[in-house]
Amino acid sequence: MLDIKEVIETNRMIMENNLDVRTITMGISLLDCTASTLEEVKEKIYNKITTKAKDLVKVGKDIERELGIPIVNKRISITPISLVGGSVCHCPEDFVELAKVLDKAACEVGVNFIGGYSALVSKSMTPADEYLVRSIPEALATTKRICSSVVVGSTKTGLNMDAIRLVGQMIKQAAVLTKDEDSLGCAKFVVLCNAPDDNPFMAGAFHGVTEADAIINVGVSGPGVVKSALEKVRGENFEVLCETIKKTAFKITRVGQLVAQEASKRLGIPFGIIDLSLAPTPAVGDSVGEVLEEIGLEYTGAPGTTAALAMLNDQVKKGGIMASSYVGGLSGAFIPVSEDKRMIDAAACGALCIEKLEAMTCVCSVGLDMIAIPGDTPDSTISGIIADEMALGMVNQKTTAVRIIPVIGKGVGEQAVFGGLLGYAPIMRVSPYSCEKFISRQGRIPAPIHSFKN
Amino acid sequence: MHKTIITVVGKDTVGIMAKVCTYLANNQVNILDISQTIVQDFFNMMMVADMTGSSKDFDVLASELEQIGEEIGVDIRAQKAAIFDRMHRL
Numbered sequence: 001m002l003d004i005k006e007v008i009e010t011n012r013m014i015m016e017n018n019l020d021v022r023t024i025t026m027g028i029s030l031l032d033c034t035a036s037t038l039e040e041v042k043e044k045i046y047n048k049i050t051t052k053a054k055d056l057v058k059v060g061k062d063i064e065r066e067l068g069i070p071i072v073n074k075r076i077s078i079t080p081i082s083l084v085g086g087s088v089c090h091c092p093e094d095f096v097e098l099a100k101v102l103d104k105a106a107c108e109v110g111v112n113f114i115g116g117y118s119a120l121v122s123k124s125m126t127p128a129d130e131y132l133v134r135s136i137p138e139a140l141a142t143t144k145r146i147c148s149s150v151v152v153g154s155t156k157t158g159l160n161m162d163a164i165r166l167v168g169q170m171i172k173q174a175a176v177l178t179k180d181e182d183s184l185g186c187a188k189f190v191v192l193c194n195a196p197d198d199n200p201f202m203a204g205a206f207h208g209v210t211e212a213d214a215i216i217n218v219g220v221s222g223p224g225v226v227k228s229a230l231e232k233v234r235g236e237n238f239e240v241l242c243e244t245i246k247k248t249a250f251k252i253t254r255v256g257q258l259v260a261q262e263a264s265k266r267l268g269i270p271f272g273i274i275d276l277s278l279a280p281t282p283a284v285g286d287s288v289g290e291v292l293e294e295i296g297l298e299y300t301g302a303p304g305t306t307a308a309l310a311m312l313n314d315q316v317k318k319g320g321i322m323a324s325s326y327v328g329g330l331s332g333a334f335i336p337v338s339e340d341k342r343m344i345d346a347a348a349c350g351a352l353c354i355e356k357l358e359a360m361t362c363v364c365s366v367g368l369d370m371i372a373i374p375g376d377t378p379d380s381t382i383s384g385i386i387a388d389e390m391a392l393g394m395v396n397q398k399t400t401a402v403r404i405i406p407v408i409g410k411g412v413g414e415q416a417v418f419g420g421l422l423g424y425a426p427i428m429r430v431s432p433y434s435c436e437k438f439i440s441r442q443g444r445i446p447a448p449i450h451s452f453k454n
Numbered sequence: 455m456h457k458t459i460i461t462v463v464g465k466d467t468v469g470i471m472a473k474v475c476t477y478l479a480n481n482q483v484n485i486l487d488i489s490q491t492i493v494q495d496f497f498n499m500m501m502v503a504d505m506t507g508s509s510k511d512f513d514v515l516a517s518e519l520e521q522i523g524e525e526i527g528v529d530i531r532a533q534k535a536a537i538f539d540r541m542h543r544l
Contacts, residue, residue, distance in 0.1 A: 002535065004489045004500045006542040007459055011531065065513055068533035251541045258540040 014069050017224035018286040019252065021259050022279050023073040024060050025115075025200035027207035027215040027272060028052050030079040038088040042101045045084070049076065049105040049114075052214050052269075057110040059266045063259055071259065072421075076106060077205035077217075078116035086128035092135035099139035099146050106145040113188075115147040115205030120195075122157040123444065133163065136170050140185035141177035147203035153193040153390045155397045158447040164390065165439050167191050168383030172406055175375065179408035182416040186405040187338075187370065191386050193393030193400045198273050199329040204366075204401055215272035216264045217329065220256030221279040222248070224286045226316075230294040241295065242315045249276065249319030257324045275329030276320035277365055278312075280340035282423035288312075288333050289342025300335075300343055301352030309333060310363035330399060332365035338418060338425035339370055348426040354385070355431075362392055367400040372416040372425040375408035382406060384435035395448050456505045456512070457486075457535040460519065464528030466497035473522055474501070474530065481515060482507040497528070502535065 013019040033044035053076055060074040078084075081098055089095045099117055106114040117139055119129040136148050150167055153159035171186055178185035190203045197208020200217035207215070229248045233240050256274045264271035280288045289300040295308045313332040321327055335357065337343045346352040354371065361367040367389045373382075386402045393400030407416040410427050417424040460478075462470060478485060478501075487502040505515060516532040523530030 001487060002459065002500075002502070002538050002542065004491055004498065007461060007500050007538050008491075008493060008498055010538055010541055011461060011463075062513075065516065066534045067537040068531055069537060254540045255537060258536055 011068070013222070013225045017222070017228045018281070018283060019222045019225050019255070020070040020072050021218060021256055022221040023075050023200050023219040024056070024071055024259065024263050025075045025077050025205055025217045025219065026053050026056050026267070026269065027077045027198065027211055027217060029207055029211060029213045030081070030084045031209070033084055034087060036088070038094055038097060041085060041088050042098065045098065046101050046105045049078070049102070050108050053109040053111065055267060059263055062266070063262050067259070069255060069259070073112055075111050075200070075202060075205065076109070076114045077200070077207045078102070078114065079207050079209065080116055080118040080120050082119035082126070082129045082132040083209070085132070086126065089128060089131055092131045092138065095132050095135035096138050096142065099135070099143050103143035103145050111145070113145050113147050113202045115149070115202050116207055117146045117148040118150060118206045120151045121160050121163045122151055122154040123160055125160070125163060130166070133166055133170060136189060137173035137177050137185065140174050140188055146188065147205065148189045149192055149195070149204045149206060151192045151195045152386070153394050155194055155394050156447055159193070159387065159390050159394055159445040161387065161439070161444050162442060164383050164387050168379045168386060168439070171382050171404065172379050175406045175408050182410070182418060183375065183405050183407045184418055187403065187418050187422050190401050190403040191390070193390040194398060196329055196399060200275050201277065201279065201330060203403060211272070212270055214269045216260060216267065216269050217272040217275065218256050218260035218263070219275040219277060219279065219329065220252050221277070222252040223278045223280050223288045223291050225252060226278065227285070227287070227291045227294050230291065242311065245312060245315035246319035249316045250323045252276070253320040253323035271326070273326045273328030274320070274324040276316060276324070276327060276331050277329070278316055278333040280334065280336065280343070281421055282339055282341055282344070284341055287340045287342045288335055289340050289346060293342060299349065299351035300346040301356050305356065306359050306363055309335070309360050313364040330365045334365050334369065335360055336369035336403070337371050338416070338423040339421060340423070344423065344425060347428055354428055358388060358392070361389065361400055362396060365399070367393070368402045368404060370403055370405070370422065370425060372405045372407050372427045373430045374411045374427055375406050376411070377406045377430050378434070378436070380434065380436040380439040381430060383439045385430070387439070391445070458503045458505050458512070458532055459535050459538060460501040460503055460530065460532050462499040462523070462528050462530050463496055467526065470497070470499070470526060470528060473526055474519070477519065477522055478503060481510055483515070
């Protein structure tokens with residue numbers, strides 16, 4: 001029989017520490033939506049999404065009500081659209097047409113984001129891939145719910161530097177097209193290395209080609225719960241610290257597993273994975289930065305940050321792994337600057353710089369995430385920042401990503417406001433030194449050697 | 455069996471139990487177990503209930519319980535027991 005203390009503990013996590021299920025993401029394969037004309041493809045895509053996901057939001061709300069835990073987002077990820085539209089899209093404008101259909105379908109079923117307006121170009125690009133990449137600025141500026149990603153490298157293929165150069169230009173164009181909203185378009189676009197096929201979190205979610213026709217993936221969160229648990233072990237040794245994080249991650253993940261199983265059963269769609277990431281929001285008490293401070297740092301970015309984050313990330317995984325039958329996606333700790341109150345504060349006071357964030361991404365989930373930079377940053381510098389982050393992923397055999405926002409019309413010291421879960425961010429300083437000649441070289445960086453580890 | 459956990463949190467006053475129990479009885483909800491404790495001066499009560507016999511949907515029962523809570527100035531929540539079982543039991 002349940003003990004009242006356990007019931008109180010769970011409800012306190014939900015009500016006081018912002019424990020929530022961050023997202024139920026339905027992955028939908030669109031590989032069977034190919035046809036001989038653009039109009040047919042548009043119709044097939046719209047019909048498939050609105051049929052498969054018609055009950056997603058309702059089921060999410062029902063589970064939320066019955067278990068008494070918020071399920072913040074209901075989302076959809078789809079097959080990378082460059083593969084689906086490849087045969088009928090003969091220019092970037094054709095792909096924008098598909099983006100508008102996806103946006104309409106997402107609106108119809110009531111999800112807040114649909115991810116997979118993507119291209120997988122780790123080695124090189126087909127003409128369709130290139131059209132898609134070139135269509136991204138327009139697609140993001142003319143839709144509300146589309147999230148886009150481009151995979152530009154992997155440990156097995158090396159880095160596609162032509163794609164990295166092009167993506168740098170596209171980020172800038174997307175920023176210009178959405179300059180009235182602090183270049184919001186860029187907040188819905190991410191560049192990836194070693195991207196997982198089953199990530200439920202935006203903006204990098206897409207439904208990989210190795211996946212089933214439809215699948216349910218769930219992302220759990222809970223930095224506030226970890227922070228609260230750590231308050232009780234202040235000054236204790238590392239063993240106690242690690243045990244506390246592991247136990248908390250276990251409990252959080254068990255809830256995610258339950259929600260995933262229920263959603264899968266009610267929707268009649270197989271369960272894919274739980275992504276057990278600590279995903280912050282701009283709300284006070286829902287911050288990974290606060291967890292790092294509780295571990296013992298004055299601010300995120302202080303010496304020791306990388307070690308503390310490495311430990312946190314590892315313990316979250318160790319605790320969560322046993323709580324779920326299938327763990328996948330990105331799993332670890334996210335460090336998006338604009339979506340985390342204490343990271344914003346750390347960046348604003350100068351404790352946290354892009355270079356330190358880059359080091360931090362070597363030991364945790366994802367990468368340089370939701371970072372606002374001056375709007376006059378050269379395209380080649382943006383590509384250079386991306387190339388650096390992709391190289392970390394390639395060499396260390398991990399997923400890395402860049403979601404960076406050159407805020408048009410703003411400079412260091414000013415602030416960009418994106419709203420909602422995307423939050424707000426101080427514009428961070430970027431190195432003024434040029435990498436123009438490096439980025440303008442053609443071709444790709446070869447895959448790294450897997451021996452002689454140093 | 456639809457095992458449900460009903461929690462009542464708030465300032466202790468006369469008649470909380472009576473109100474909640476009367477409502478549950480009127481709606482054919484069977485109470486399996488009750489426990490209570492005081493945490494940081496707040497009255498915490500937990501009921502394990504079986505809603506199988508009720509003609510009302512879970513959502514309606516939960517909403518009406520919330521409403522009773524508002525009337526008497528306490529927080530009443532109904533949640534399926536699964537969330538607690540999963541988190542605290544292997």
